[in-house]
Amino acid sequence: xxxxxxxxxxxxxxxxxxxxxxxxxxxxxxxxxxxxxxxxxxxxxxxxxxxxxxxxxxxxxxxxxxxxxxxxxxxxxxxxxxxxxxxxxxxxxxxxxxxxxxxxxxxxxxxxxxxxxxxxxxxxxxxxxxxxxxxxxxxxxxxxxxxxxxxxxxxxxxxxxxxxxxxxxxxxxxxxxxxxxxxxxxxxxxxxxxxxxxxxxxxxxxxxxxxxxxxxxxxxxxxxxxxxxxxxxxxxxxxxxxxxxxxxxxxxxxxxxxxxxxxxxxxxxxxxxxxxxxxxxxxxxxxxxxxxxxxxxxxxxxxxxxxxxxxxxxxxxxxxxxxxxxxxxxxxxxxxxxxxxxxxxxxxxxxxxxxxx
DNA sequence: TATCCACCGGAATTTATGGAAG
DNA sequence: CTTCCATAAATTCCGGTGGATA
Numbered sequence: 106x107x108x109x110x111x112x113x114x115x116x117x118x119x120x121x122x123x124x125x126x127x128x129x130x131x132x133x134x135x136x137x138x139x140x141x142x143x144x145x146x147x148x149x150x151x152x153x154x155x156x157x158x159x160x161x162x163x164x165x166x167x168x169x170x171x172x173x174x175x176x177x178x179x180x181x182x183x184x185x186x187x188x189x190x191x192x193x194x195x196x197x198x199x200x201x202x203x204x205x206x207x208x209x210x211x212x213x214x215x216x217x218x219x220x221x222x223x224x225x226x227x228x229x230x231x232x233x234x235x236x237x238x239x240x241x242x243x244x245x246x247x248x249x250x251x252x253x254x255x256x257x258x259x260x261x262x263x264x265x266x267x268x269x270x271x272x273x274x275x276x277x278x279x280x281x282x283x284x285x286x287x288x289x290x291x292x293x294x295x296x297x298x299x300x301x302x303x304x305x306x307x308x309x310x311x312x313x314x315x316x317x318x319x320x321x322x323x324x325x326x327x328x329x330x331x332x333x334x335x336x337x338x339x340x341x342x343x344x345x346x347x348x349x350x351x352x353x354x355x356x357x358x359x360x361x362x363x364x365x366x367x368x369x370x371x372x373x374x375x376x377x378x379x380x381x382x383x384x385x386x387x388x389x390x391x392x393x394x395x396x397x398x399x400x401x402x403x404x405x406x407x408x409x410x411x412x413x414x415x416x417x418x419x420x421x422x423x424x425x426x427x428x429x430x431x432x433x434x435x436x437x438x439x440x441x442x443x444x445x446x447x448x449x450x451x452x453x454x455x456x457x458x459x460x461x462x
Numbered sequence: 463t464a465t466c467c468a469c470c471g472g473a474a475t476t477t478a479t480g481g482a483a484g
Numbered sequence: 485c486t487t488c489c490a491t492a493a494a495t496t497c498c499g500g501t502g503g504a505t506a
Contacts, residue, residue: 186491387469414494416470434469434501 106331106342112298113328115321119293122164124286125157128277132165132253135275139224140173145251147270151259152279155321158255161279162228169226176225182232187240191217194227194244214243221250228253233262241266281318288313290320291327299331303341315351325354355426359446362425368407368450370418375448376401377428377439384431384438391415400453 111117122129132148139145150158166177178197182190191213198220227244232254244252256262259278263271282290291309304327312330316322330350334342363374376394377385391412394401398409410418419439422428427446431438 188490391469410493411495412469413471413496417494420471432502435467435503436501437469 106300106303106335107298107328108300109298110328112294113324118160118163119290121293122157122160123289123293124282125161125164125279128161128279129165129168131275131277132161133168135253136165136169136175136226139169139175139226139251142174142224144249145175145224145226146275147245147251147273148253148275148277149259149262150253150255150277150279151257151262153257153281153319155319156279156281157320158279159230162230162253162255166226166228174223176221176223177228178225179228179230182229182240187243188213190229190240191243195220198225214246217250218247221247223249225250226253227251228255230255232256233258241270245270282313282320283318284310284313286313287316287318287320287323291323294324294327298328303331303334305342308342308344308347311347312350322351322354322358325357326350329353329357356443356445359425359427359443363427363446363449366421366425368402368405369410369414370422371448371450372401372452373415373418374422374427374441375450375452378441378444378448379452381441382444384440387437387439390439397453403453 107113112119128150132150135146135148137145150162152158163179166179169175170177176198178194180190180193180197195213195217198217225247227250229240229252233256241252241254244250254262259276263274263276288306288309291313292306295304295309308330309327312323312326316326326347327350330342330346333349333353334346337343337346339346363371366374373390373394376397377390380390380393394409394415402408419428419430423430426442429440429442431440
């Protein structure tokens with residue numbers, strides 16, 4: 106049923122970008138000075154996960170490159186340091202520059218200033234934490250270089266950046282797609298990626314509605330629906346295949362999220378999983394963690410961490426949609442989002458400690 | 463109602479880690 | 485091998501919040 110799996114990948118770039126005309130226009134206006142050899146305006150692109158911020162920026166850059174002499178770079182900045190970002194920009198900008206990975210930041214700045222001789226636009230993707238670092242200041246200091254920052258929360262981002270910068274930014278926010286818009290997008294993917302006529306427009310609308318306009322989830326659900334139909338040896342996608350596709354799509358995302366996390370997160374997830382199902386009071390979780398202590402890490406080189414650190418890990422787990430936090434302060438409870446996502450780690454049995462307070 | 467206590471999460475500070483230079 | 489450095493991670497500190505208790 107699937108003839109071209111590539112169109113369902115997260116990084117697939119469709120030929121035409123549908124229903125983002127206004128946003129493309131805004132970015133193009135910001136880039137306009139670059140086509141006259143001048144520095145483009147800096148821009149900020151915000152919106153929820155999976156609504157096409159990255160796709161939009163790539164599209165706008167490609168258009169610009171076709172029409173003007175400019176350089177571009179696209180950097181994923183999540184969890185990167187100033188040095189990491191600068192190195193990546195240099196790598197993409199000038200293939201000739203050879204980098205070791207440990208140069209001092211000041212050297213990188215010098216190199217970059219010399220290398221940039223015509224307008225250069227740098228997309229800083231997943232830049233939510235970026236205002237905490239000084240990458241922005243450094244990059245703005247390079248003549249002819251401008252940035253497009255991509256983040257989730259506009260207000261929070263702007264609050265952490267200095268006022269002058271905030272004032273001159275071109276800000277474009279993206280919203281979730283409407284059902285008919287996302288259905289159009291899914292239709293285009295289906296046309297290329299699936300055999301003709303295996304899904305109906307109505308089914309695409311049902312998917313678009315279920316995922317509330319989040320393109321990434323919609324596309325993954327479409328793929329999952331086709332896979333499920335194949336497994337059940339249906340000739341076309343059935344309603345039941347669609348109905349079962351969402352959970353598979355979301356579960357896949359969660360599974361890979363959990364697998365990507367380090368040991369402390371795994372331990373906390375496993376512990377919460379075992380204390381569940383359902384809500385677990387924060388105190389219960391912390392007490393059990395303290396009671397089990399080193400036994401939680403049997404055989405592993407890591408050791409238990411204090412409460413404050415645990416809270417950071419729990420926050421990360423929540424960001425990844427693996428657990429949910431309920432209630433405030435004293436009333437805080439945690440709970441695993443999806444009991445089908447099994448922990449990767451075994452927690453020693455609770456016998457013996459069960460009756461301790 | 464006033465006080466206490468446990469928890470939350472921002473910010474500052476300290477410690478651990480890994481690679482480069484001497 | 486030791487020293488130095490930068491970065492990431494862990495810890496310390498703390499103001500804020502809300503349920504429990506007297």
